[in-house]
Amino acid sequence: MKNDMKSTKRDTEKVILLAFHDKKIDEATFQSTVDELKSLATTSQLEVIEVFTQKRERPDQQYYFGKGKIEEVIEFIELNDIEVNAIIANDELTTGQSKHLDELFNTKIIDRTQLILEIFAQRASSREGQLQVELAQLDYLLPRLSGHGKSLSRLGGGIGTRGPGETKLETDRRHIRTRMNEIKHQLETIVSHRSRYRERRQQNLAYQVALIGYTNAGKSSWFNQLSNDETFEQDLLFATLDPKSRAITINNGFNVILSDTVGFIQKLPTTLIAAFKSTLEEAKYAQLLIHVVDASHPHHMEQYETVMSLVNQLEMGHIPMLVVFNKKDMVESAQLAVSEHSIFVSARDVKDKVKVKEKLVQMIKETMEYYEMTIPSTNADQLYWQRTHTLVETLEFDEETNSYHIKGYKQK
Incomplete structure (x- = not known):
């Protein structure tokens, strides 16, 4: 805990963001990923000084950006006499790109995946969450061990608050693979405990409903509203990492097991999808999904599509879904035409809580x-x-x- 206290008290680190714009991606979609990178930086308590973008066919193999654009970034730093603590790329960098950028800027080079891993490391509170973070970090590090320690180091120390630190980066691949196998065995034990618990629930005919959605859409707010519980609810990306389940009662007595899940995000690293699969297990075995969408977000339809794409990837597309367009108090209308089962509400409105429960009852009936x-x-x-x-x-x-x-x- 002492390390955590120190990290929150450290001076805010100044960062510059680099975002490659693939010519095949439209402006709105690209801009939403840049906005998201800014939010990720803010969530990690970083101050974004400037954002540089470059539209190209493909990223530069050596430097991610073209040489001319890189010179522009260096010139900006020198002209403004800024001490930049880190350069953050909007995509996953190769070992070569990271190494070459480090040589040019002589500061920490971090990519989107590392930033997400850092936030996951800060947020994970359960034993399972911490193990999954470490597994994802090691999976990320393994192919990059031939690089240099500096660009693989965390913004303020190792990569993760509770994950592998600087010292482990010097160990050989065999040691890291051994540790990964240990973690996988420990996770298998946790997953088998959960599956036995789930089987018991199914034998007791407990009806299972899972909340899914883009990160920061308001899933935890609705979890709290429907279960009268107090889970961590804050305007941050990935506020909820550890799966939570509560028994709730609807329709004057009918018991439902409601589960909250980790938020989805664009360009979610594949290492994280693999490592956090068990946090989505609750959703995978649900009989009904509640997909919460932040209707006030300027790119909420892209977010909706991202979640739907991942739902299909995780083979959950067959599960009936109630689409909850949330934050009605912050926006005038919502695109309800996406589904016959969609509703426009606010987690802050008591009447809307009743509306969601009524809609839940109606949809549950359709599955019975x-x-x-x-x-x-x-x-x-x-x-x-x-x-x-x-x-x-x-x-x-x-x-x-x-x-x-x-x-x-x-x-x-």
Whole structure:
């Protein structure tokens, strides 16, 4: 914890951002990735001094940017007499690019992947989250060991707050592979515990709903609203890393397991998708997804598409989805035509909480099958079970037969 305290008190580091604009990518999409890189820097407590962009067919093999543009960046630093603590590239750099940029600027060279890894390292609080961060960091480092330590170092020390530090960078590949295997075994144990827990829930016929969405869209706000819980809720990228699940009750008794998940992002490093797969396991086995979209974000439709693309990659496209266009209090309208199951709401509005729950009930019914049954009034246990494990539509008492007639929906 002492290290964490120190890192928050250190002077704000000044950085310059370099963003390569692929000619095949339109201006709006490119600009959204640049805005996101700025947000990532802010989340990591860095001060962005200037952003340089260059439109090309492909990045320069040696320097990422063309030589002329690089000279422009050097000139800017010299003219303004700024001490730049790091140069951050908007793409994953090769070892060669990183090394050559380091020689030119004589400062830390960091790419988008490293910055995301740094934030993940700061945010992970559970044992599983910390292991996954370290695995992703080592996976990133392994092919770059032939480079130099400096460009692989963290903004204020090692790459990750709790991950591999500077000393581990000098160790051989075999040592890193051994450590990666150790972590994978530990993660397998954690995942098997979770799958046993999930199987138990399924045996108990617990209905599972998972919140997914772009980072900072408001998933944790809705998790708190629907579960009356207090999870970490802040205007930061990747505020939630560790999967959380809570039992909530809807429709006067029906139990639902609600799970919160890590946020999606454009250009999410493949090492992170692999390492954090288990944090998305809760979503993968859900019977219903709630996709939260920040309707107030200028590029919210690109964010929606990014999430949908990753949902399909993770083979979750078949799961029914409620699209929640969030932050109605900050914007006038939303593109509801993306789905027949979409709703425009604000997590700050109590009435909207009721609306979301009503929509949830409606969609859950569509994933279930209708049933009717009669239960003697003496069978209180069966009556309670039907109320908590099925969606009861009507419950009528028949005085003549001294029994209850139930109409509702049950899991298929």
